Amino acid sequence: MDEYSLSAMLESLGELKSSFSAAHTSLEELDFDSIASDLPSNFDAALINLRATLQREIGKRSASQHYSTLRMNSSETQSIIVNANSSRLPLLTLPKFSGAYTEWTNFYSMFTSIIDKDSDLTNIDKLQHLRSCLSGAALDTVRSLEINDANYNTALDLLQKRFDNKHLIFQAHVREIFGLERADSNVTKQRELTDEVTAHIRALQSLASNGKIADGIIVQLVIQKLDKKTQAKWEESSSISELPSWD
Template sequence: MNNLESSADQVPASQVTYLKRKTKALFDRLERLYAESDADKLSHMDSCDLRVLLDSITKLESNFDAVHTNLEESDFESISSDLPAKFESILLKFKALLQRELGSRPNQQFSSTLNTSFTNANPVLIMSNRSRLPQLELPKFSGIYTEWENFFSMFKTIIDADSELSPIEKLQHLRSCLSGAALDTIGSLEINRANYSVALDILQRRFDNKRFILQAHIRAIFGLEKADSSVGRLRQLADKVTSHIRAMDSLASREEVADCIIVQTVLQKLDKCTQAKWEERSSANELPSWAKLSTFLQERCRMLENVDQVLQDGQVGKSGKIKTLMILEFSLQGIS
């Protein structure tokens, strides 16, 4: 038994129970506040009360993260809990709701023209011609599959769902958030009303791919650096793995995830030609399974064995070997 397991076993059951109840209580508090904060109630609150409420849920978020981190360190089974994902989902909607209400107040400062400025870190949204969000940072997306869901969820909640923004404004905000491969995907589109929906459709078809996203999370876990004995590096490793696991849990069942891990591991052991043939056979939006990969490998082995048998036949002359090699090349190109 390693040191981590020994330390986990030594945690009193009472402490684990307390931490579980604490995280559930914090979640229930956020859920209750959100349920009570309908549009009509918020419209009757002054700006000061809205800011206090926004500050309150921000502190609630910080407390929840701290308590749940302690819980995961004390009880390894809590790493797979879906409570943090639910908490984050409600939190994002709540913050967006409060920001919109604050931005609608007449005493908010606003610019006279649409101005989307951004730095190397995050784009900053400055609203135009009407009192709106004073400043709101949107996450950038460069084309990394593991970042797609968080980016698109935030963008849809804050920008796409805003009925007061025109399609042209939404498209400009979308472009300001993108970089690298993601920006190249829609870079040729002109800025006009019709192309906003076109840009979203292109990005979704390109990056909203459950299979690619799941495989990207698996590769990311495999690529994590080995942690040394320091607490900081160990915590960093645990947090990253937990983050990837939560993301995968939202995409597929544990059985499907396990199957994908097996497929990903086996594929790394195959030659590039066989990998390419597997990709040609695989559906882009269907999760791979070991059963399908196993069937593919069996079929490919039979084909290659048949070709080898012909090549080893002593009656095949020079011209026959050349012909057989041509058949082999054709077979390798055509197998599916």
């Protein structure tokens, strides 16, 4: 494989990670035994090893830093370019959203800021842009809607009801932190670990205060010590808009 093929493969790993996260999140909602599964951490470890192998090989084949911008950490997602019909609007780069709860807040914030609030775009334009950003479980949520003016707001409402779940978003970020690979004495690995943890902490802080975050982490740990039936009952009674406190 030449450098271009290796770079294309490296670039595709972000989408692979997003697709896996979305699939496993859906599985957890249907099967509570999956919540304690080692599969996500094993998958992440394999993905990190593959990413490192590709980066080393690209580095060997090119003396320049041309491909350094393609380096991505395991929490990043692929981007797509959205072409707006408006002559005023430049090319826009938006993250894809596949249905992973850790991606929802960032995706929704960017989409509403760039596309939803643009008065020069019609609702049909906005719906087409929205569909072009989605994949996996997220796209399935709105796939049946026809492209028309009224269905843009319907599509946003469906996505919010499906993914704007504060409780599940919190749990997803905590699981990501606990599933991070141990860093050895390599400075680069330690920096990558710090960056990933910091990104998750910032996401958690956008959901709640530090006190509530601490409570939520304790609750999350203790819930894993309960039997599956009790876990299911607790999940059914939990609010989707508020984090549970220890009290």
